[in-house]
Amino acid sequence: MSLNRVTLIGHLGQDPELRRLPTSGQPVASFSVATDEAYTDKQGQRQERTDWHHIVVFGKAAESCKEYLCVQQRLARSAGDSPAEVRARAS
Secondary structure, rough: OOOOOOOEEEEOOOEEEEEOOOOOOOOOEEEEEEEEEEEOOOOOOOEEEEEEEEEEOOOOOHHHHHHHHHOEEEEEEEEEEHHHHHHHOOO
């Protein structure tokens, strides 16, 4: 098994949306984080690019996200779980 680590530093695009899984009632929060990058293209012109990342958080962490995060807030998110591990915990 390989483990990937990702750290996102950006701005929250919307307030976290909190819902509950229908089978277990486990809390799930989802929100988007915008990251931007500035670079110089081949013609020497400065370019900027914004990427949006959809984040899903489960359990107690989801409730904390809903309570403490708000739109336009700068945040850093570090994750080291593979998508399969995240899905297994959600089941």
